Amino acid sequence: LFIHGTTHAINAIVTGRTACTAFLTTEGHPDILVFREGGRSEPFNFTVPYPEPYVPKALTFEVPERIMADGSVRTALDEAAVMAAIAQLRDLKVEAVGVCLLWSIVNADHEERVGALLEEHLPGVPVTLSHRVNPSLREYRRASATCIDASLKPLMGAYMRDLEGRLRAAGFTGRVLIITSQGGVMDAAAVAEAPVHLINSGPSMAPVAGRHFAALDSKAETAIVADTGGTTFDVSVVRRGHIPRTRETWIGQPFRGHMTGLPSVDVKSIGAGGGSIAWVDPAGLLHVGPDSAGAVPGPVCYGRGGTRPTLSDAALALGHIDPAYFLGGGI
Numbered sequence: 244l245f246i247h248g249t250t251h252a253i254n255a256i257v258t259g260r261t262a263c264t265a266f267l268t269t270e271g272h273p274d275i276l277v278f279r280e281g282g283r284s285e286p287f288n289f290t291v292p293y294p295e296p297y298v299p300k301a302l303t304f305e306v307p308e309r310i311m312a313d314g315s316v317r318t319a320l321d322e323a324a325v326m327a328a329i330a331q332l333r334d335l336k337v338e339a340v341g342v343c344l345l346w347s348i349v350n351a352d353h354e355e356r357v358g359a360l361l362e363e364h365l366p367g368v369p370v371t372l373s374h375r376v377n378p379s380l381r382e383y384r385r386a387s388a389t390c391i392d393a394s395l396k397p398l399m400g401a402y403m404r405d406l407e408g409r410l411r412a413a414g415f416t417g418r419v420l421i422i423t424s425q426g427g428v429m430d431a432a433a434v435a436e437a438p439v440h441l442i443n444s445g446p447s448m449a450p451v452a453g454r455h456f457a458a459l460d461s462k463a464e465t466a467i468v469a470d471t472g473g474t475t476f477d478v479s480v481v482r483r484g485h486i487p488r489t490r491e492t493w494i495g496q497p498f499r500g501h502m503t504g505l506p507s508v509d510v511k512s513i514g515a516g517g518g519s520i521a522w523v524d525p526a527g528l529l530h531v532g533p534d535s536a537g538a539v540p541g542p543v544c545y546g547r548g549g550t551r552p553t554l555s556d557a558a559l560a561l562g563h564i565d566p567a568y569f570l571g572g573g574i
Contacts (some may be wrong), residue, residue, distance in 0.1 A: 244417055244418050244420060245410060245415060245417060245418070245419050245420065246420045246421075246422065246428060247406065247420070247421050247422065247427060247431075248421070248422035248444050248448050249331050249402070249421070249441065249444050249445050250444070250446065250472050250473075250474065250475065251398070251402050251441070252395050252438055252441040252444065253442050253443065253444075253445075253446070253474075253475060253494070253512055254472075254473075254474040254475065254535065254537070255398050255440070256391070256393065256394075256395075256494055256501075257474060257475055257494075257514045257532075257533050258349055258474060258514070258532075258533050258535060259396035259533070260398070260448045261337035261395060261398065262339040262393070262394050262395070262396070262397045262398065263302070263335075263336070263337050263339070263341045264302065264337065264340065264341060264390055264393050264394040265298065265302045265303070265304060265332050265335070265337040265339075265340045265341070266298040266302060266303045266304070266340075266341050266343070266386070266389075266390050267305075267306050267325075267328065267340060267341070267342045267343075267344075267357060268303065268304075268305060268306065268342075268343050268344065268345075268386065269305070269306060269308060269309060269345040269536065270305040270308070270309075270409065271305065271309045272305070272345065272382075273300065273303045273305050275343070275382050275383055275386045276296035276298055276303070276383070276387060276390065277300070278295055278341070278383070279294075279383050279387075279498065279502070280339050280381065280383050280384070280502075281346035281389050281496040282497065284496060284497055284498050284499070291499070292498045294498075297387060297390050297391060297394075297501045298341070298390050298394075301336070301435030302331045302337065303444055304328040304331070304332075306320070306321070306324065306325055306344065306353075306357060307320070307321035307324045307330070308320040308344060308353045309345065310320065310345060310346040310347065310349065310350045310352075310353060311343065311346060312346055312349065313349070313453075313568060314346070314349040314350035314352075314421070315350075315517055316350070316352075316422050320352075320353045320356055320357070320424075322356070322360065324339055325360050326360065326364070329360060329361060329364045329365060330369075331366060331446065333348040333364075333365060336561040337368065338368065338369075338397050339368060339370070339371070339393040339394055339397060340361055340365070340368060340369075340370045340371070340393055341367050341370075341371045341373070341386070341389040341390040341392070341393035341394075341535060342357050342358060342361070342370065342371070342372050342373065342389065343373035343382070343385055343389045343390075344357070345382070347373055347374040348370070348373075348374050348378045348379070348380070351372070351374045351572065352410060352459055354372050354373065354386070355372070355380035356373055357372075358370050361554040365565075369396035369397060369400065371389050371390075371393035371395065371396065372389070373386060373389040373549065375384045375389070376388055376389055376392045376437055376439060376509040377389065377439075377504045377505060379504060383502065383504075384502050384503075384504030385504060387501055387502050387503065387504060388502075388503050388504040388505060389437050391439050391494075391501060391503060392437060392438060392439035393444070395438035395441070396435075396436075396438055398437055398438075399434075399438035399441060400435045400436075400438075402419055402423060402435075403421070403431045403432065403434065403435040404435070406419065407419055407431050407432075409451045410561075418430065419431040419450055421434045421441065421444060422442060422444045422445070422447060422448060423440040423441065423447070424440055424441065424442050424444060424447055424492065424505065424506075424507035424508065425440070425447070425450075425488075425505075425507055425508065426447045426448070426451065426486070426508045439503055439505065440505070441493065442492070442503060442507070443492070443507045443508060443510055444511075445472070446470060446472075446475075446479075446508070446510040446512060447507065447508035447510060448482075449468050449470040449477055449479060449510060449563070450479045450481050450486045450510065451466050451486060451510060452468075452485060453466050453479070454468075454481045454484060454486065454515070457481065458484075464481075464482075464483045464484040465480075465481060465482055465483060466480070466481045467479075467480055468480070468481060469524075470510075470515045471516055471517055471538050471540070472517070473516045473517055473518040473535060473536075473538050474514065474516045474518060474519065474532075474533075474535040474537060475514060475515070475516045476512070476513050476514075476515040476516055477510050477511065477512045478510070478511050479508070479509060479510045479511070479545070483514040486508060487508065487509035487510075488506060488507070488508055488509055489506065489507060489509040490506045491504075491506075492504075492506065492507045493504060493508075494512075501517065513532075514531075514532035514533030514535070515531055515532055515554065515555065516532075516535060517552065517554050517555040518535040518536040518537050518538070518542055518553050518554070518555065519531050519532035519533070519534070519535050519542060519553060519554050520532065520534045520535060520536055520551045520552070520553055521535075521551075521552045521553065521554070522551075522559065528539050529555060534553060534554050535553075536549045541553075541555075542554075542555035542556050542559075543556050544556050544559045544564075544566070545574055546574075
């Protein structure tokens with residue numbers, strides 16, 4: 244077995260490098276991703292800017308159709324309107340499409356037909372149907388999971404194919420498993436078709452490792468686990484030996500970020516990893532991230548072609564990193 248964890252998916256979301264994604268939903272409901280589920284973490288703070296939807300309104304399209312809660316069809320699917328929307332998607336050169344129609348979890352006929360039309364007339368553009376990726380109640384979380392999944396498919400599909408190809412070329416003939424956000428595993432080919440399960444793939448193992456080493460070092464059952472990667476800084480808390488889990492996974496702040504609608508190991512990620520790039524805005528204020536130098540070329544101090552200052556470069560300049568013994572002298 245080859246078991247692999249990756250932060251490729253969360254890095255793409257944090258840095259805004261996901262695919263150009265369109266959202267198709269039932270006519271009359273184009274604001275599902277805007278309104279979310281209505282919660283507020285600071286109900287009396289009226290200075291908080293309205294959060295942007297995961298897919299912009301300019302790439303949101305309404306599909307004339309309506310299925311009721313009992314599965315009956317009130318309004319038949321208007322295939323001509325779907326074809327007109329597909330023509331616009333082609334002109335806009337979208338790279339992925341998420342489809343979430345009302346009550347498709349009870350009757351998926353309309354959603355399946357829209358998916359078939361997209362596959363036929365937009366060949367090569369990956370499509371995610373909501374009733375397949377997250378067949379749950381509550382419209383926002385299902386739509387959000389659908390759009391996040393679609394936006395990751397081109398990137399993670401290529402990543403998984405490259406990973407498997409390189410392993411096979413090196414002579415590996417076993418099974419390739421990828422760690423999921425829930426701390427389980429899926430086959431690489433399967434997870435490439437449902438990459439929403441990979442958002443916390445790498446970070447989900449940090450509390451597991453943290454619990455193990457905390458018990459070894461101090462016999463402690465409670466530990467704060469910090470995992471500094473190249474693009475994100477991930478934090479979790481192991482309480483009384485229990486791995487933290489959440490049923491409602493938010494990317495970013497609750498109610499202001501984006502919800503996957505799927506459970507996961509509870510790890511908070513912010514865009515402040517070792518490769519996070521420092522920059523000054525037009526007003527002269529210093530920012531860190533979310534853009535990252537990543538592993539290639541990496542921070543300037545790695546000497547691999549990086550030119551923009553990162554958190555690691557600052558740590559080196561301040562003496563927090565020993566240049567003579569970084570990675571045991573490997574760099």
